[in-house]
Amino acid sequence: MTRLDEVEISKIITSTYHETLLDRLASDVVIVGGGPSGLVAAFLLARAGTKVTILEKRLSPGGGIWGGGMGMNVAVVQEEAVPLLTELAIRCRSARDGLYAVDTIELSAGLCLKAVQAGAALLNLVTVEDLCVRQGRVHGVVANRSMIYGALPVDPIVFSGRAVLDATGHEAVLVQALRKRRLPLKIKDVTECGEGPLDAQQGEQFVVDQADEVFPGLWITGMSVSAALGGPRMGPIFGGMILSGQRIAQQISAALAN
Ligand code: 48H
DSSP states (O other), rough: OOOOOHHHHHHHHHHHHHHHHHHEEEEEEEEEEOSHHHHHHHHHHEEEEEEEEESSSSSSGGGTTTTTTTBBBBEEEEEGGGHHHHHHOOOOEETTTEEEEEEHHHHHHHHHHHHHTTOEEEESEEEEEEEEETTTTEEEEEEEEEETTTTOOOOEEEEEEEEEEEEGGGHHHHHHHHTTTTTTOOSSSSSSSOOBBBOHHHHHHHHHHTTTTETEHHHHHHHHHHHHOOOOOOOOOHHHHHHHHHHHHHHHHHHHHO
16 A cells, blocks of 8 residues: 555645646636536537636536436436537437436536546636726636635635636626626626526527627626526526537637637
């Protein structure tokens, strides 16, 4: 058995983490939120060679996937999402009428694994509380340790990115931060963030079609699209989140190439 020195173990954790942290203070793309839409975007961008950092406030990334519907750990996806999931080696079981059942443990773990293996860095327990805006463009986010945020008077630090993606789900945290300052968004001015009543068909189409850049340097994907624009919620179906992440990855790639 390898001989153990407890301080050496702590040194490995500290030095490895801080090496990543130092490297990731500046990225091409900062993705806030490690739910399905953020993870899909992270995987596709990282695979294309983009330097991607995901900041996730919770201990476990995966967002709303884990709970499936009412805590039953099965996610339903439409057939349009199956090719990407199959490419990621996430198994989809045909159920009926173009709908597939996916084990939520496999979906969450699979998306995290593939994003990280493609080169995305995922920093958990990091809560993003604000944006950096200079000359009318978002160029970073303001973040703190989740355990500190809201609990202690400790200042945050900044992660910069050429593109920032709000994938914070129902909270649409970054859109809220801009609205609060009355900064001019490219989207209609709904007075408060918040989704409309549940309509699975419309809600799923909405998060795919409306995923876009909403302010120079800031894109939205997944449930934050519904929250930011007042689109319908869709209930326990995840194909739209996957396709929304896919669409926004294409948009960000195209923008970074210019
Ligand atoms: C860092 C943060 C912060 C912050 C939040 O909720 P998510 O799963 O988001 P999506 O859009 O990828 O997927 C939505 C889906 O899970 C869902 O909720 C559906 C389909 N609902 C339908 C309905 O009708 O209710 O993930 C967002 C992630 C989470 O992991 C959060 O912890 C994280 O973002 N997050 N991370 N800083 N300030 N806020």
